[in-house]
Structure formats: C-alpha cells, structure tokens
Amino acid sequence: MVGIGAGDPDQLTIQAVKALGRAEVFFVLDKGPAKDDLVRLRREILDRHLGAGDHRVVEARDPRRDRNPADAAAYAAAVEDWHDRRAELYERMILDELSEDGCGAFLVWGDPSLYDSTLRIVERVAARGRVAFDYEVIPGITSVQALAASHRVVLNRIGGPVEITTGRRLAEGFPAGVDDVVVMLDADTTFRSLDDPDLDIYWGAYLGTPDEMLMHGRVADVGSSIARTRADARRRKGWIMDIYLLRRRPPGPGAGPGPGPADHRPSAAPADADILE
Structure with a gap:
C-alpha cells in the first residue's frame, strides 16, 4: 500500500x-x-x-x-x-x-x-485465509499537510492540540477543548451550521492537482462563497475532494488569518470569493 x-x-x-x-x-x-x-x-x-x-x-x-x-x-x-x-x-x-x-x-x-x-x-x-501474503505500508503526504502548505499556515498553536474529524461528527458541534480542527469527508459544508463569529476557515479542494482551489477568511464572511464554489466545482467535474481547517480566533485585536499567496480568481468562481488557484 x-x-x-x-x-x-x-x-x-x-x-x-x-x-x-x-x-x-x-x-x-x-x-x-x-x-x-x-x-x-x-x-x-x-x-x-x-x-x-x-x-x-x-x-x-x-x-x-x-x-x-x-x-x-x-x-x-x-x-x-x-x-x-x-x-x-x-x-x-x-x-x-x-x-x-x-x-x-x-x-x-x-x-x-x-x-x-x-x-x-x-x-x-x-x-x-484464502491467499497468503505479506504486506508493507509506505507513508504518503496527506491532504492535511497539503492544505497547510498551500495556505502557508501551521496547524497547531504553540503547545496546543489539533483535532482531525469528519463532517458527520462536526454536525454534533465544535469539538470541546480545542481551537484548531481539521475536517475531512464533509459533503454538507457543515461549517455553515456553526454559530460562532470567531471562527476562521482555511478551505481547499483538489489539492495538488491543476484544479486546486483555496479560500480562507472568517466563516461568517466566506462560508456561503465556499459552499457555492464547492457546489459549482462538483457539478462541473462530477466529483470533489476537499478539506478545511477551522480555527477559533484568539481574543484581542488583529486576530485572524495571516496573509496568503497572491489572489488569483478563476473565471468560474463567484466574484466575491477569496479564491487562490
């Protein structure tokens, strides 16, 4: 494998x-x-x-x-x-x-x-027991690593934990005891259901491919744009693989996403979406 x-x-x-x-x-x-x-x-x-x-x-x-x-x-x-x-x-x-x-x-x-x-x-x-064999596992770069690299962010705060979960579990509520949560397998853009004005999102789809798409910002500001972009991309290609990091903003002025790569908007994207390709 x-x-x-x-x-x-x-x-x-x-x-x-x-x-x-x-x-x-x-x-x-x-x-x-x-x-x-x-x-x-x-x-x-x-x-x-x-x-x-x-x-x-x-x-x-x-x-x-x-x-x-x-x-x-x-x-x-x-x-x-x-x-x-x-x-x-x-x-x-x-x-x-x-x-x-x-x-x-x-x-x-x-x-x-x-x-x-x-x-x-x-x-x-x-x-x-019908076939005898030995097997070996060769590790690979995960979409979690690819997401962090593309957005140029560190997944954890200093000394803090990171939780990796699924959209199905996120629907039960933001995990307790952590401020940084990576969400995989979310077909329902569950982040839109979270009532927290201090959550930032770093979203990516088709990571590592020519179709890679990235968006980040406060969930309240860019959540709808991400949902529209995701739906458009899935409809256009017939499938989508995406992942995102949710990060709770620390208290104090000036908290929020750091600078990302230069903005490049594909023509199929909503005009108000902060999309990086």
Whole structure:
C-alpha cells in the first residue's frame, strides 16, 4: 500500500518511488465515469515515475454503498458491508492477477493511515485465509499537510492540540477543548451550521492537482462563497475532494488569518470569493 499524496505526482517520497519500482501489478478501483480523473491521475503518477516499464494496471469496479444512511448505526452497517464486498474483490484480484511470488501495489490517496479503508480491507483479506501474503505500508503526504502548505499556515498553536474529524461528527458541534480542527469527508459544508463569529476557515479542494482551489477568511464572511464554489466545482467535474481547517480566533485585536499567496480568481468562481488557484 503506497501513499501517493494528494494528487501532485511530485509529492511521492523516494521510498514510495522505490516501492513502485518493485511492483509488477497495480490494483486500481474504478469509481465510475464521474471519477475517471482519479484513475487518470494514478496512471499519470505511474507514467511519471516508471515510464513504459514492465508493469500492469488492473482495474475493477468499486462496489457501491449507501451514501445516505438514516443514522449512525445504519452508517456503520453500510460501511461494514462495503468493506466485506471490497475484501472479496481484493482477494479475487490478488488470486487472479498476481503470481505466487509476485509483488502488487495499491496506490492510496494521501496516506493509508488517515481516513482510508485500504489497510483495513487488506487485513481482512489476510484474515480470510484464502491467499497468503505479506504486506508493507509506505507513508504518503496527506491532504492535511497539503492544505497547510498551500495556505502557508501551521496547524497547531504553540503547545496546543489539533483535532482531525469528519463532517458527520462536526454536525454534533465544535469539538470541546480545542481551537484548531481539521475536517475531512464533509459533503454538507457543515461549517455553515456553526454559530460562532470567531471562527476562521482555511478551505481547499483538489489539492495538488491543476484544479486546486483555496479560500480562507472568517466563516461568517466566506462560508456561503465556499459552499457555492464547492457546489459549482462538483457539478462541473462530477466529483470533489476537499478539506478545511477551522480555527477559533484568539481574543484581542488583529486576530485572524495571516496573509496568503497572491489572489488569483478563476473565471468560474463567484466574484466575491477569496479564491487562490
């Protein structure tokens, strides 16, 4: 399992490039026509680092799952069922496509340890006992790191904690005991529901790709612009991967986001959005 970063082929570590060179088969999940870009980016990464080497790319259709469960229990059940069907698919791919002493690789967005199911599913395949194999995890640059780098911010205050959570959990309220929260997997722009005038947001979508979009400012000022920009981008491309940092302003005058890179507004963006490309 090779962490390949947030989308930029240059984000691969030297360790990851060496691992790609050892693999003869690369397993890729096809998530449907709307997300062809994700398969294409993986192929671009292989072309960049391996060229026309002696390797194969094996694609399989990712099992569908319920994206709108009724409650937390239904969500857990839907994910468990999805993981089971993915494990069956991974097992079949390994048995059918990999030689007995061969080496295969899954290319994982970001890092396999952070909100990704690949490692859990490979462990499940191993536990089923139909195919014996060893496996290795190569860390990658996460979207959390890419977001902080693009906005030129440090994630934590001096001596302070950072919490990483999901939009589903943020809907229950801003986490207690922290002032800096990174939110992933938020399809509902949940930050708009937070009634806190002292929250700043650092938002990014398609990080590391030519379509990268960044916005930052007080949630009360830019939240609606982010929501419109996100909806427009998802409608235009058919998919979106985004992430954001929420930061509570410290008391005192002059608190707020630091300076960002020079403002560059894509033509498709709302005129009042602080968008950096």
